[in-house]
Amino acid sequence: xxxxxxxRLMTPDETAERLAVSKRTLYAKWREWGVPAYKVxxxxxxxxxxxxxxxxxxxCN
Numbered sequence: 001x002x003x004x005x006x007x008r009l010m011t012p013d014e015t016a017e018r019l020a021v022s023k024r025t026l027y028a029k030w031r032e033w034g035v036p037a038y039k040v041x042x043x044x045x046x047x048x049x050x051x052x053x054x055x056x057x058x059x060c061n
Contacts, residue, residue: 009038009045018051 010018015035016026027044030037036050 006048008048009040010048010051012044012046015046015051019055 012023012026016023019026019035021029026035029035030044033054035054036047038045038047
C-alpha cells in the first residue's frame with residue numbers, strides 16, 4: 001500500500017456505498033461535489049485514497 005492510502009480503483013457501487021449515497025446520486029453529483037474520478041475505457045472509477053481524502057476534506061469544512 002502506498003503512503004497516503006490505497007491506489008485501488010473502486011467501482012461506482014463500492015464508492016456509493018462508502019459515501020452512503022445511492023449509485024444514482026453518485027452519478028448525478030460526483031462532478032458537482034468535486035469527487036475525483038477516472039475513466040477506464042468507458043467505465044467510471046474512483047481511487048480509494050482520493051475518496052478517503054475527499055471525505056476528510058468534507059469533514060473539515
